[in-house]
Amino acid sequence: MREHLLKISVSGIRGVVGEFLTPGLACAFAQAFGTYVGPGRVVVGRDTRSSGEMLERAVACGLLAAGCEVVETGILPTPTIQIYVEATGARGGLAITASHNPPEYNALKLFNSRGLFFNNYERSELLDLYHQSEFRHAANHEIGVVRRDTTTARKLHIGRVLDCVDPRRIRERRFRVAVDAVNGAASEMTCDFLTEELGCELHAISVDPTKPFPRIAEPRPDTLGDLSTLVRERGCDVGFAQDPDGDRLAVADETGRVLDNDDVLALAVETALDRMGGDVVVNLTTSSIIDEIAGRYGRRVHRTPVGEANVVELMLAVNAVIGGEGSNGGIIFPRVHACRDSFTGMAFILDRMAATGDTASQLAGRLPRYYRRLGKVTFEHGKLGALMQALEETFPGAAADRADGLKLILPDAWIHVRASNTEPLLRLAAEAKSPERLEDVYGTVTRLFEQS
Amino acid sequence: MADKSLRISHAGLRGVVGNGLTAAHVLDFAAAFGTLLEPGTPVAIGRDPRASGAMLREGVVAGLLASGHDVIDLGMVSTPVIQHAIRRLDAGGGVSIGASHNSADWNALKFFGPGGIYLSTAQAGELLDIYHLRRFDFADWRAIGALREQDDAIERYVEELAEHFDFDALRRFLVVADCCNGTSSLILRRLEQRYGLRAILLNERIDGLRFAHEPAINREMVGLQLAPLVKPLNADAGILFDVDSDRVGIATEEGDPISEEMIQPMLADHLLPRGPGKLVITNLSSTALLEEIASRHGGKVIRVPVGRQAAIDALTGYRPDQIALAGEGTGAVMMPEFRFVYDGIAAMLAILTMIAERGQKLSRIVGGYPKYCMMKTQLPLVTSRIPELLMELQDKYSDGKVTVIDGLRVDWPDRWFHVRVSQTEPAIRVIAERRGEEPRELFEELVERVRRLA
The missing domain is CATH 3.40.120.10 (Alpha-D-Glucose-1,6-Bisphosphate, subunit A, domain 3)
Incomplete structure (x- = not known):
């Protein structure tokens, strides 16, 4: 490569x-x-x-x-x-x-x-x-x-986030919160936000902006072992992890399990739709959980090509209340600002926990259950068209969306294949209602790619 | 002349900002300098008040940090202050951002090596090669430098001045100084506050957009605003600084503007008696009064081609203790006590010390020297005919002593002339000087010959 x-x-x-x-x-x-x-x-x-x-x-x-x-x-x-x-x-x-x-x-x-x-x-x-x-x-x-x-910017930002949740309700719970800010740009602000504004008891690692990144910068389940350990050892209610520029958020529940990013977005969407009107915008790779939740509230879900700019553009066009990109940990809430924001994410999760009295694992456990698998394969540029055609022919009954690569939507599953914007590879995503169906669909796709 | 102005030479980078000199030039030059210097050493920088200095400063810092050097930003300070800080901080080198005597729309980068000394022609040539090749040694992401700001450079500088000058003796004088809206005012104010130096400042306000007058050091500029005020204010001397205070011009207590040519002979007269047999390094275009004064004190004058670079290179041929003074006829002088830094403030203090030691008014000191009359002009140039011109002049004036290291200089016992190509403009410069009276006949003859041939 x-x-x-x-x-x-x-x-x-x-x-x-x-x-x-x-x-x-x-x-x-x-x-x-x-x-x-x-x-x-x-x-x-x-x-x-x-x-x-x-x-x-x-x-x-x-x-x-x-x-x-x-x-x-x-x-x-x-x-x-x-x-x-x-x-x-x-x-x-x-x-x-x-x-x-x-x-x-x-x-x-x-x-x-x-x-x-x-x-x-x-x-x-x-x-x-x-x-x-x-x-x-x-x-x-x-x-x-x-x-x-x-100083002005952080006050503005924090002020806007606090206006959209119930800070008093959160403060009363005195949540024990673990944080891993990867020694990134959000280190200081996150600590101040959680302790001073939301009254949490803070257990923080990697919040020194003068130090290098202590882990892989992307907050994913496989990179957040230290956060999981911290949550368990200190008996925290929840753990938050960010990327170096503080737009992405990952969440660990009280058992230390790092939640799937689509589930985190789903919890944020639930929180927003529970209080406010408006539609939802997500990218094509985001989980169908969002459709199910939006359906409960009678809202529409609009889908866009992958990329924050695409999601934001459509959100502004349809005046959406919330949106995001599930797989990469982005929650976009225009009332704060039309961009990915880990602070809105943290506030929403804590607000949801405070409002329901549920633990983080209970909140996640009550989400509709889907099985997802992401992967990537290298490809040759000239063969992409033929590959996409072959893929479509493999699933004749599927509805096809060509807004960004190819997404094939089946009654109980979907497959999304797209060329990465940043690297010379194809990104695969598949989701199904059962693990068996997921393996079936995902396996079909990977076999097809291996043959070609 | 070309509308766009950019000069890249051994003296560094110079140009009109936005019309020749761009951010890209600044960054590349800074990266080249960072590549030239001893890896990992800190670099001290400072700037003059020009508004564009904010832009140049950012580019210089970025280029140096990227090439793995920590940067110590001294802020808005004079060039000599930067040079002394380089030595004091044991930095690997330094950069002065400022166009000195050029108008406000110009800016420039000047580079210094360890100890705050000027780059030799060889080092400056290497810098230019790196710049032109654009082969910069950028640091790995782990080794990028850090920036720190340090605001005590002027304070430390005036403390060093106080080690060399007796302010108890100088305190009784009153000076009127024209700061030309540059950074000399910051130093003079500190000298006033800490050591009681009495100075009335003109054009004191630091201004990055316009200077009260052309920031040149010459008799005309001394006479413009400064000289008429010296006598009414009952001052002992009038001192004119350029924007970064590396040069001086003077007016007497009577309000007479003195030619910038006189700074060197005066200081030679002041410094040579302290070490008989010492050398004065100057260029071929400066006054022959220097030889007369040097011979009085048993000293000797070494003449080098015109331009700072030649004077700097000449210094390396001697031990510091062999030299009494080095400089140019432009009001720019370097003294060994101040580690051969062109320094207008130190020159001013040396002149005041001279007044104090002799117990004479400045006008008496200046008036006491034999009169030398200089005539100079500048004529348009046709490059291809220069060798022919110089050969013809050499044949015509073969009765004098001929020097050909920079154009042509011919000396007779009471007069001399120098014909050379300008380094900064497409022009031929003609200078003639005679003891006692104007060398009118010689001068006019030269101008006529140059006109005919060039």
């Missing part, structure tokens, strides 16, 4: 820092960004990666060179930065974070004036500017300053 040491694409710029992702590239990209959004305030924040400060300086250089004024938030979670962009009327913002990628990577996430990820049109226009080096070059009198505001 080719290693993607540097990728400049419509998703922005991402790569291994040093030889590949250089300060020069980051600076040029930022100058293209500054040229695109125009002279005015641009927010810059970052996660805790060792390359963060260097890239922060390079990005500030490019923005100033384009005639922008830079407002630096320092180390903050991505959703917090996005909220700050929108609330302060900035022209746009950049988060310097490679999200859940390994520590040698870094990347730039780009936001428009509403604090939303650049949509496809914005991204391709920006990319054209970058490739053509059509930069605005500010003269001495047009060059702005760098201001620093490290």
Whole structure:
């Protein structure tokens, strides 16, 4: 497999820092960004990666060179930065974070004036500017300053989350909460949020933003062993884990079992629909549990291609109350902000526990039961069409959705096959009502791929 | 001349921000410098008040951090302050962000090696090679540097000045200083607060957008705002600084602006008696009064090509204790006590010390020297005809002593001329000087010949 040491694409710029992702590239990209959004305030924040400060300086250089004024938030979670962009009327913002990628990577996430990820049109226009080096070059009198505001953003964010739950009810329960923030951007804010705002008894590991990531950055059941142990040893009610930029959330119940991310999203959807009107938007790979829950409340579920920007775009179009991307731990709740937000997720889970008096395992146990399996296979680009056709012919009775790769929907199961945006591989997802049916469907697909 | 302005040379990077000098140049130069320096050493940086300095600073920091150097940002400080901090902090090198005597829309990067000394031509050439090859040694993600800000550089600098100058003796003088909205005011204010140096400051306000006047050091600029105020304010001297205070110009207590050419002879006269037989390093275009003063004190003048780089390279040929003074006729001087840093503040203090020691007014000291009259001009250039021109002049004036290390200089006992190609503009410079009176005939003849050929 080719290693993607540097990728400049419509998703922005991402790569291994040093030889590949250089300060020069980051600076040029930022100058293209500054040229695109125009002279005015641009927010810059970052996660805790060792390359963060260097890239922060390079990005500030490019923005100033384009005639922008830079407002630096320092180390903050991505959703917090996005909220700050929108609330302060900035022209746009950049988060310097490679999200859940390994520590040698870094990347730039780009936001428009509403604090939303650049949509496809914005991204391709920006990319054209970058490739053509059509930069605005500010003269001495047009060059702005760098201001620093490290406090406003977190207050804004926390305030919005607290407005959407019942903090008093949560505080009264004095939950014992375990946290693993992977020493990431959310470390300090999560501790403050849980103790000071929600009155929890905190048992935290990996909440030192000056230290490297102690585990694989993506919060998944197989990477959260330490959190599970912590929950069990300290007798916690629940455990939360984040990724380095604090947009993704994973949850462990009181037994230390890390819940499936689709189940976490389902609990958040339940919490939201229980109190508020509106539809739900999820990506094609998200579990059918969401359809079942929405059905109980008489709401509609809209499906989009994979990718936060896609989900957010449709959520705003249909004025959805909540949405997300199940498999990757993203809960999107527009009343706080139309982005993935681990803080909303934590507040919703605690609020649900407080409202029902149930334990985390009881809440998860009451969700409709589905069996899921995810996988990935490498593929050759030229053969993809034929492969998809063969797949469709294998399941003649299925309804097909071609919005993002191919999703085949059967009465008791579905299969979704799509090419990854970030790596040269195919991602497979299958879900069924029973483990036998899942193995049957998943096995059929993998055999098909092996033959070709 | 070209609309876009960018100069990449041994002196570093210089240009008009947004119209020639871009963020990409800054980052690449900083990364090249980080690659040149001893790996892993810290680098001290600082900047002058130009607004674009904010942008350049970010680029410099990013390039250095990425190449594995910790960065110590000294903030808005004069170039000599940065150079002394490099040595004091035992840094691997340093960068001064500022365009000194250029107008506000320009900016520049100047690079220093360990000890705060200027890069030699060989080192500067290596830096340029790395820059042009764009083969930077970027650090692994685990070895990227960290940035720290340090705000005590001016304080430590004035303490070092106090070790060398007797402020008890200098306190009785009043100086009027034109700071040209640059960083010299920060130093002068500290010298006033800590050591009682009395100074009235003009154009004190730090301004990144416009300077009260062209930030050049010459007689005309001294005469513009500063000189007329010296006498009414009853001051002992008027001192003009450029934006980063590495040069000085002076006016007497009578309010007469003095040619920047006089700084070197005065300081040579002040410093040479302390160590007879010492050397003064200067360039081929500066006044012959230097030779006359040096011979009085048993010293010697070494003349090198015009430009900072030549003076810097010349220093490496001697032991520091052999040299009394090095500099140019532009008001830029380096003294061995100050580790050969071009330093306008130290030059000012040396001049005040001279007044104190001699017990004479500045006008008396200046008036006491024999009169040398210099005429200079600049003419357009046709590059291809320069060798022909220089050969013809050499033939014509073969009765004098000929020096050909930088254009052509011819010396006679009472007069000399120097014809050379400008390093900064497409032009030929013609300079002639004569003891006692203007070398009008020689000068006009030279100009005529250059016009005809070039």
